[in-house]
Amino acid sequence: MSPTEKLGNFTAHDAPDYCDVLQCMRCGFCLPTCPTFALTGRERSSPRGRVALARAVAEQKLEFTEAVKEEAFFCLDCRACTTACPSGVRAGEVMEICRSQAHQFFPLKHVGKSFREFVLQKMLPSPDLLEHSMLPARLYQKLGIQWLLRHSHLLKLGPEWVDKAEGMMPELHPPLRPQLADSIPAVGEQRGRVGFFLGCIMTLMYAEVSRQTVRVLTQQGFEVLTPKAQKCCGAPHLTEGDRDTARRIAQHNLDLFMALDVDAIVTDCAGCGAALKEYEELLEETGSHDKLAAFRGKVKDVSEFLAEQGLRTEGLKPVNKIVTYHEPCHLCHAQGVSKQPRDLIKAIPGIDYRELNEASWCCGSAATFSLKYTDESQQILDRKLQNVQSTGAELLVTANPGCHLQLAWGLKRAGLSQKVVHITELLGMAID
Amino acid sequence: MISKTAIGHLVDKLSAANVASEKEDLLVLGYDSTPGVHHLPEVAVYPTTTAGVLDAMEIAQHEGLPIVPRGSGTGLSGGSVPVKGGMVLCLNRMNRILEIDEENLTATAEAGVVTLDLFNATAAKGLFYPPDPGSQKISTLGGNVMEDAGGLRGLKYGVTRDYVMALKCVLPDGSILTTGGKSVKDVAGYAFKDLLVGSEGTLGIITEVTVKLIPPPQDKRTFLAYFNDIRTAGEAVSKIIAAKIIPSTMEIMDKATINCVEDYVKIGLPRQMAALLLIEVDGHPAMVEEESQGVKKILEQVKAAEVHVAKSVEEANSLAAARRTALSALARVSPTTLLEDATVPRSRLAETFAEIERLTAKYGLKVGTFGHAGDGNLHPTVLCDERDSDEMHRAHAFYDDLYDQVLAWGGTVSGEHGIGLAKKEYLARQIGPGGVKVMKRIKDAFDPKGLLNPGKIFADDDPCTQAHVEEGFRVSH
Ligand SMILES: Cc1cc2nc3c(=O)[nH]c(=O)nc-3n(C[C@H](O)[C@H](O)[C@H](O)COP(=O)(O)OP(=O)(O)OC[C@H]3O[C@@H](n4cnc5c(N)ncnc54)[C@H](O)[C@@H]3O)c2cc1C
Numbered sequence: 070m071s072p073t074e075k076l077g078n079f080t081a082h083d084a085p086d087y088c089d090v091l092q093c094m095r096c097g098f099c100l101p102t103c104p105t106f107a108l109t110g111r112e113r114s115s116p117r118g119r120v121a122l123a124r125a126v127a128e129q130k131l132e133f134t135e136a137v138k139e140e141a142f143f144c145l146d147c148r149a150c151t152t153a154c155p156s157g158v159r160a161g162e163v164m165e166i167c168r169s170q171a172h173q174f175f176p177l178k179h180v181g182k183s184f185r186e187f188v189l190q191k192m193l194p195s196p197d198l199l200e201h202s203m204l205p206a207r208l209y210q211k212l213g214i215q216w217l218l219r220h221s222h223l224l225k226l227g228p229e230w231v232d233k234a235e236g237m238m239p240e241l242h243p244p245l246r247p248q249l250a251d252s253i254p255a256v257g258e259q260r261g262r263v264g265f266f267l268g269c270i271m272t273l274m275y276a277e278v279s280r281q282t283v284r285v286l287t288q289q290g291f292e293v294l295t296p297k298a299q300k301c302c303g304a305p306h307l308t309e310g311d312r313d314t315a316r317r318i319a320q321h322n323l324d325l326f327m328a329l330d331v332d333a334i335v336t337d338c339a340g341c342g343a344a345l346k347e348y349e350e351l352l353e354e355t356g357s358h359d360k361l362a363a364f365r366g367k368v369k370d371v372s373e374f375l376a377e378q379g380l381r382t383e384g385l386k387p388v389n390k391i392v393t394y395h396e397p398c399h400l401c402h403a404q405g406v407s408k409q410p411r412d413l414i415k416a417i418p419g420i421d422y423r424e425l426n427e428a429s430w431c432c433g434s435a436a437t438f439s440l441k442y443t444d445e446s447q448q449i450l451d452r453k454l455q456n457v458q459s460t461g462a463e464l465l466v467t468a469n470p471g472c473h474l475q476l477a478w479g480l481k482r483a484g485l486s487q488k489v490v491h492i493t494e495l496l497g498m499a500i501d
Numbered sequence: 502m503i504s505k506t507a508i509g510h511l512v513d514k515l516s517a518a519n520v521a522s523e524k525e526d527l528l529v530l531g532y533d534s535t536p537g538v539h540h541l542p543e544v545a546v547y548p549t550t551t552a553g554v555l556d557a558m559e560i561a562q563h564e565g566l567p568i569v570p571r572g573s574g575t576g577l578s579g580g581s582v583p584v585k586g587g588m589v590l591c592l593n594r595m596n597r598i599l600e601i602d603e604e605n606l607t608a609t610a611e612a613g614v615v616t617l618d619l620f621n622a623t624a625a626k627g628l629f630y631p632p633d634p635g636s637q638k639i640s641t642l643g644g645n646v647m648e649d650a651g652g653l654r655g656l657k658y659g660v661t662r663d664y665v666m667a668l669k670c671v672l673p674d675g676s677i678l679t680t681g682g683k684s685v686k687d688v689a690g691y692a693f694k695d696l697l698v699g700s701e702g703t704l705g706i707i708t709e710v711t712v713k714l715i716p717p718p719q720d721k722r723t724f725l726a727y728f729n730d731i732r733t734a735g736e737a738v739s740k741i742i743a744a745k746i747i748p749s750t751m752e753i754m755d756k757a758t759i760n761c762v763e764d765y766v767k768i769g770l771p772r773q774m775a776a777l778l779l780i781e782v783d784g785h786p787a788m789v790e791e792e793s794q795g796v797k798k799i800l801e802q803v804k805a806a807e808v809h810v811a812k813s814v815e816e817a818n819s820l821a822a823a824r825r826t827a828l829s830a831l832a833r834v835s836p837t838t839l840l841e842d843a844t845v846p847r848s849r850l851a852e853t854f855a856e857i858e859r860l861t862a863k864y865g866l867k868v869g870t871f872g873h874a875g876d877g878n879l880h881p882t883v884l885c886d887e888r889d890s891d892e893m894h895r896a897h898a899f900y901d902d903l904y905d906q907v908l909a910w911g912g913t914v915s916g917e918h919g920i921g922l923a924k925k926e927y928l929a930r931q932i933g934p935g936g937v938k939v940m941k942r943i944k945d946a947f948d949p950k951g952l953l954n955p956g957k958i959f960a961d962d963d964p965c966t967q968a969h970v971e972e973g974f975r976v977s978h
């Protein structure tokens with residue numbers, strides 16, 4: 070649909086495509102995989118219901134109401150429904166677009182608006198601002214970036230929110246980005262050269278994890294280039310419905326990485342990977358088709374990349390641990406990367422791998438969700454923790470900072486002993 | 502329109518969390534999986550107990566509101582669409598499994614329990630609940646009972662009706678009836694239980710179901726046979742049955758279906774083949790061996806292009822799972838998937854495929870056919886666009902012709918999806934005016950005010966209750 074053609078009761082700017090909503094045949098295959106439907110049993114909080122609401126707006130059976138907005142934001146954007154849908158409907162993405170619509174229909178009040186704009190349009194797109202920021206470091210430490218986006222609610226929040234935000238924060242190290250050399254050579258026989266996309270949350274909160282990622286990549290024979298000028302991937306903007314800024318920074322990152330002579334663009338953040346892989350659609354109206362397709366072909370999650378290249382296992386130390394794996398939604402559902410991380414884990418000598426029941430069920434973190442709907446997020450998390458506990462694992466492996474935060478916090482609070490590690494940390498343990 | 506006071510009463514009885522009257526809630530309860538039928542209800546309730554169902558029933562009766570029971574809304578004949586508005590009574594929050602009785606081999610569950618959840622819970626105790634509709638992950642037991650759902654295992658193990666031992670239900674007059682029990686024999690009075698099974702929510706609201714369980718088969722073998730001509734596949738099915746072999750499953754998919762399913766599951770189904778049969782034999786290992794030989798021999802005789810045997814349980818399961826996605830996967834191709842449920846005596850399968858091919862060409866349509874071939878139950882599915890009214894008319898003409906032939910062969914217009922809104926005229930054609938009259942008298946005896954799921958099964962002149970299939974997603978309120 071052309072950007073100026075108006076679809077039903079949607080605004081002309083960033084509306085869903087009518088064909089995408091018509092595609093749903095309402096079979097309900099997605100219902101049992103949707104965490105918000107499992108919580109409420111309410112049809113409108115299911116993928117089938119959400120698509121039907123969007124369709125009703127498109128067909129002028131319904132205005133774009135508060136309730137539609139509510140459902141757009143209540144959706145975890147976990148994409149479990151995309152995996153489950155045999156008809157190829159992508160309810161999560163339709164809701165993401167509805168978030169953008171929501172901001173057009175219900176603009177924020179002045180203070181909230183300027184703060185949101187500051188975070189989304191100034192701070193996140195500028196890595197320097199983000200890292201040295203004018204905001205006191207303590208604020209990061211206590212609250213985290215995503216939470217700032219919710220600033221307009223700040224004063225209305227009860228103490229349990231602040232507690233939760235505080236409890237979730239890992240121990241912080243100095244941001245990684247400025248520390249990484251532009252180019253780090255491969256160790257041993259060189260197998261290729263990769264560009265490293267370093268997500269905001271990774272550099273700020275999981276610097277040590279990404280350090281391991283770079284180490285594992287170089288040890289595996291890849292030269293790693295980390296362009297300093299890279300910006301946020303745009304995922305927070307898409308989640309929050311600011312598609313214009315998302316497009317701006319997407320274009321910047323695209324140009325930056327395509328100017329590098331690399332075999333692949335690798336990231337260790339599932340959320341970033343999913344966003345990068347969606348640049349092709351996000352920029353389809355403006356960008357060159359070939360360049361977008363080439364970029365899309367190069368973006369790899371680190372597990373996907375290593376599994377594809379084949380793990381060099383000679384010299385790996387045994388890791389004698391019982392291990393299980395939680396699949397980040399943005400890796401398995403949004404990117405279809407599900408088998409690769411398991412194969413890598415099983416390739417490490419000494420590991421006793423236990424499959425996690427409902428491994429691909431959202432942990433309840435889902436971007437801002439865990440801070441916005443605290444109760445619901447807790448119930449989703451409890452379900453996950455129970456499954457983790459029954460594996461008897463010592464290490465819970467995952468591959469996304471949002472899941473990492475949520476799971477670590479949940480395990481700590483529940484007094485469980487499992488440690489959460491990123492898959493590259495696990496690989497790091499096996500490499501001397 | 503429902504009054505504010507009535508909503509207030511509902512909230513008092515059921516709690517605010519279990520009553521919905523916002524338009525956004527109602528809008529999404531106005532459809533099921535049947536294309537093109539939609540209608541806004543006035544209120545929706547989610548009772549959590551039989552008493553709650555009764556309360557809702559009484560308030561609706563008092564207000565003169567139509568009451569439409571709804572399980573998961575996966576019905577394929579429009580059964581849970583509230584065509585006359587009123588109250589949608591959702592049973593999906595009544596989802597407790599109450600008992601698995603290992604002495605009597607029965608399970609009792611609330612009506613909103615999802616079919617697969619019951620299967621898994623009984624399997625964990627070493628027991629087996631066979632009915633497995635394609636929608637088993639989503640559909641509710643209440644919905645299964647009310648449509649008498651079949652499934653992939655229907656050929657050998659029968660349909661939902663064959664497992665229902667007792668039903669607890671709330672009748673329109675406000676009485677609570679329990680019919681049947683755990684005794685394997687029961688001839689006390691009229692067989693209400695059997696009347697209720699398949700009644701599509703028009704006689705009473707089921708709140709609890711007791712089903713029979715059986716010991717699971719000890720062994721199983723899964724075959725996948727490919728064919729260059731779909732008629733040969735039909736012939737193979739007829740011959741296997743005629744050889745007195747009853748596999749648990751004989752499912753068919755034609756080329757269009759194979760390709761759509763493969764687009765989704767990506768497990769290497771043969772895209773170039775005209776048809777495939779998924780055949781499963783199960784039981785005692787010795788019998789499985791013997792029947793497998795028999796099946797193989799017939800497949801060779803009819804010259805199946807290729808025959809494969811699943812190498813592992815996982816592979817067998819993934820094939821069955823792939824088959825279950827057939828209908829939804831066909832929806833990838835076109836915005837609208839109009840599917841039918843024609844069922845013929847099994848000796849007529851090859852001819853039925855030929856007829857489907859002939860009519861597809863005659864009306865210039867795109868059709869994908871799949872179904873429970875072993876039951877003679879086919880789902881020819883027209884892949885069309887509801888915005889194209891000419892195409893929709895041709896699709897209906899296609900079904901009209903097909904049903905005439907199916908009835909002439911002694912078949913039925915619905916093997917398992919029910920009549921609902923979509924097939925009222927066809928029912929009248931099949932059972933004649935006398936049959937319809939008797940059915941209506943039964944309906945009147947249960948529901949004299951006609952408030953329970955009105956507009957379903959029987960053709961009447963009310964324009965509100967006609968299936969406006971060609972008009973798409975409609976809100977007539
Ligand atoms: C992809 C797909 C595959 C399918 N495969 C099969 C198949 O293989 N075999 C088959 O037989 N069907 C199949 N179906 C059809 C459908 O799933 C079945 O008819 C199922 O039994 C409906 O269950 P439900 O809970 O969704 O009921 P709904 O659709 O909600 O309701 C069905 C009917 O039962 C009534 N009802 C529901 N619950 C109650 C209750 N507790 N008390 C009284 N009335 C009630 C409703 O009013 C309605 O008339 C399939 C559907 C889909 C979408």
Ligand code: SF4
Nearest residue numbers: 093094096097099154
């Ligand atoms: S989104 Fe897909 S799985 Fe869900 S109801 Fe629609 S077609 Fe079925």
Ligand code: SF4
Nearest residue numbers: 103145147148150161
């Ligand atoms: S993205 Fe996740 S939460 Fe949103 S509709 Fe799909 S399954 Fe439900």
